[in-house]
Amino acid sequence: xxxxxGQIAEVLQGSVEGDATQPVNRLAxxxxxxxxxxxxLSNLKYEHFLYTTQATVVIVSRTLExxxxxxxxxxxxxxxxxxxTALLEFYQQASRTGKRGVEEPAYMAASxxxxxxxxxxxxxxxxxxxxxxxxVVIFPHVFIGDRVKIGDGTxxxxxxxxxxxxxxxxxCTVHAGAVIGSDGFGFAPQPDGSYRTIPQIGNVVLEDNVxxxxxxxxxxATLGSTIIREGxxxxxxxxxxxxxxxxxxxxxxxxxxxxxxxxxxDFCVLAGQVGMAGHLTLANRTTVTAQSGVGKSIKxxxxxxxxxxxxxxxxxxxxxxxxxxLPELERRLRLLEQQAQPPEKP
Numbered sequence: 001x002x003x004x005x006g007q008i009a010e011v012l013q014g015s016v017e018g019d020a021t022q023p024v025n026r027l028a029x030x031x032x033x034x035x036x037x038x039x040x041l042s043n044l045k046y047e048h049f050l051y052t053t054q055a056t057v058v059i060v061s062r063t064l065e066x067x068x069x070x071x072x073x074x075x076x077x078x079x080x081x082x083x084x085t086a087l088l089e090f091y092q093q094a095s096r097t098g099k100r101g102v103e104e105p106a107y108m109a110a111s112x113x114x115x116x117x118x119x120x121x122x123x124x125x126x127x128x129x130x131x132x133x134x135x136v137v138i139f140p141h142v143f144i145g146d147r148v149k150i151g152d153g154t155x156x157x158x159x160x161x162x163x164x165x166x167x168x169x170x171x172c173t174v175h176a177g178a179v180i181g182s183d184g185f186g187f188a189p190q191p192d193g194s195y196r197t198i199p200q201i202g203n204v205v206l207e208d209n210v211x212x213x214x215x216x217x218x219x220x221a222t223l224g225s226t227i228i229r230e231g232x233x234x235x236x237x238x239x240x241x242x243x244x245x246x247x248x249x250x251x252x253x254x255x256x257x258x259x260x261x262x263x264x265x266d267f268c269v270l271a272g273q274v275g276m277a278g279h280l281t282l283a284n285r286t287t288v289t290a291q292s293g294v295g296k297s298i299k300x301x302x303x304x305x306x307x308x309x310x311x312x313x314x315x316x317x318x319x320x321x322x323x324x325x326l327p328e329l330e331r332r333l334r335l336l337e338q339q340a341q342p343p344e345k346p
Contacts, residue, residue, distance in 0.1 A: 001025065001091070005057045008038065009075045011090055012059070012083045018073030022056050027091065030058060042081040059083050099137055115152065127164065145181070151208065163220060169208035175236070177215040180204050184219040184226075184242025184260060198222060200242060207231075213238060213254070222260075229266070247284065265301075 006020035028037040030046055033055035040059035041050055050058060050070055057073040059080045077083040103122040108114065112126050115134030124142045126132065133152035138144070143161045151170035156162070160174045163181025174180065186198035202221025206228045212218070213236035218226060221243045228234065231249040239257040240246065247266035252258075256270050259278035264270070268282055271290040276282075281297040288294060289306040298305065307319070322329075 005073050005075065008057070008087065012075060012077055012087060014059070014075040014077040014083065015062075016073060016075055018057070020073070022073060024056050027088070028055065030055060038087075040080045040084040042079075042084070059087075103140070109146075121158070133170065139176075157214075163204075165203035165220070167203065167205045167225075169206055169210065169230070171209050172206050173211045175212060175214040175216075178212045179217045180206070180212065181220045182217060184222055186222055186242065186260075202226065202242070204228075207248075210234070216240075219244075219260075235272075241278070253290075 002023050002025040004020065005016055005018070005022050005024060008024060009016045009020065023036065024038045025036050026038070028034070028039055030039040030041055030049045030053050033039045033053050035054055035056055037055045038057050038059070039053065039055045041047060041064070050060070051068045053072055055072045057075060059075045059077060061080055062076045062078060099119040100117060102120045106120045106122055106124045108120065108126040109128045109130070111128045112130035112132070114126070114132040115136065117135050118132070119137045120126075121138060121140035121142070123140050124138050126144045127146035127148065129146060130144055130148045130150075132150045133154070135153045136150055137155045139156065139158040141159045142156050144150070144156070145162060145164035145166070147164055148162055148166045148168070150168045151172070153171040154168055154173070156174045157176040159177050161179045162168070162174070166181045168174070181204045183200045186200055187195035188198055190196055200220050200222050202224045203226070204218050204220050205225045206212070207230040209231045210228050211233045213234055215236055216234050216238045218228070218240045219242040220226060224243060226240065226243055227245045229246060229248040229250070232246045233251045234240070234246070235252060235254040235256070237254050238252050241258060241260040243261040244258050245263040246252065247264055247268060249266060250264055250268040252270040253272040255272055256274040258264070258276045261278055262276050262280045262282070264282045265284035265286060267285045269287040271288060273291045274288045274294065276294045280294065281299070282294070283298050283301045283303065285302045286298050287304045289304070292306055294305065306317070
């Protein structure tokens with residue numbers, strides 16, 4: 001696909017400095033770009049590349065003051081990072097419009113329905129009584145169980161598995177290999193030491209604009225629903241257990257595990273390899289740093305947590321600083337103890 005600098009500026013509602021008629025046909029990093037490329041500058045650490053880049057056009061802030069002449073055209077916007085993200089979304093939408101129709105073999109039950117302008121890839125399966133909206137893209141080898149509902153504009157990538165009764169909203173993305181609606185980890189211990197499976201008869205609900213990463217797993221509820229609220233973004237290899245609730249626009253990074261019935265608030269951030277115990281509540285706008293373990297509920301909003309067990313960042317940093325000096329502190333303590341001992345009587 002090819003657009004002019006002026007057309008891109010119109011999409012981003014930005015202003016052009018330079019030749020607006022130049023063609024652009026690719027996106028690239030500012031340090032790697034060549035003629036015909038569009039790039040962006042958000043982090044001023046990379047500003048020096050602006051003066052040497054071969055890109056045809058660069059998206060920059062309206063407030064950026066140039067230190068040297070630039071050869072590239074500039075599109076000035078309020079927030080370059082957000083504008084570039086919007087452009088990627090536009091590019092993705094435009095590039096996937098060619099995926100339409102049905103590839104054979106593909107199966108859809110006679111009782112299922114699907115809206116117009118959709119795509120179903122080869123070897124995809126849609127079960128009984130499913131309700132699938134318009135503009136939905138279903139890649140090859142996707143399994144969609146019985147009575148699943150999927151909203152308009154959602155994309156399900158190759159090999160994803162969506163169990164029965166799952167509800168997925170509009171404009172969601174489910175990446176390759178994700179499993180949505182698998183059984184929660186529910187087993188009742190028996191007197192003889194064995195375990196009896198507790199039937200998991202709930203479902204999973206993804207609200208609008210949710211993204212689920214590759215090979216992520218979201219368990220169905222024992223009763224009721226496991227719920228991922230509007231705009232939440234779940235990274236690859238994340239495990240969300242039964243009856244978990246994830247708040248609006250919360251982001252959860254790779255290899256995080258959240259135990260059953262835990263409720264995570266809106267606008268939270270869980271970094272990589274975070275572990276959360278079950279039946280907890282995490283207040284809105286809580287941030288948990290990487291490899292932290294959360295073992296108790298957090299009721300105050302806006303808290304930054306670190307460590308395992310996790311606690312306030314400032315206290316955690318102080319504790320880590322002391323921990324590094326423990327051998328020296330122990331040596332000094334022993335020396336003080338020796339000095340404090342009364343002299344032996346002659």
